[in-house]
Amino acid sequence: MVESIRLRRLRWRLRGAWQWPTFAVATALGAVLVARLPFQGTGGDAVGAILLVAFINLLAVAVVAPFLGLALRRRRQDLPFIIARDYAGTALLVAIFAALLLGGIVHRSARLGQEADRTAVFLAVHDYVLREAPAFAAGLGTLDSRQLEDERYRACVYRSGERHPICFFVNTDQSPAGLVRDTERLPNRS
The missing domain is CATH 3.10.450 (Nuclear Transport Factor 2; Chain: A,)
Structure with missing residues (x-):
């Protein structure tokens, strides 16, 4: 019985443990994106881009993800809160990266001008x-x-x-x- 609970818990951890690896990858790629393909202005230095993207991502994970996790848990009551929060945080990080990419593409013509x-x-x-x-x-x-x-x-x-x-x-x-x-x-x- 104990083994089945541990296996079930391990399965949930493996399925829901994507937020922080996604945070690291999204922060690194987002910083490169902001420095090379800025959504405003002419671009910046690498340190400023890392600080900006890390702050936005951390704000999303720490403040917004718990509320979205609660909303997700209301729809899927089989999910533990931690897993629902992790799913919501991962989705937010991907959405932020997509928004930075879209903003950079839209702003590219203005920057080239x-x-x-x-x-x-x-x-x-x-x-x-x-x-x-x-x-x-x-x-x-x-x-x-x-x-x-x-x-x-x-x-x-x-x-x-x-x-x-x-x-x-x-x-x-x-x-x-x-x-x-x-x-x-x-x-x-x-």
């Missing part, structure tokens, strides 16, 4: 500086651009030994990007 805008800003400023202000050509590697509004940027190029940069307003909604020189030589960082 931002990267194309930054490239257009650099090319417009690069061409102007080489043509009209070659004294600032060495500072093209320190190009400082800031987005003012959608498809509107302010870009500044610094010259060594000089405090004030040469700055431009760049419009990327046309091809090639429109460029107007800013009369104020205040840096973007101020």
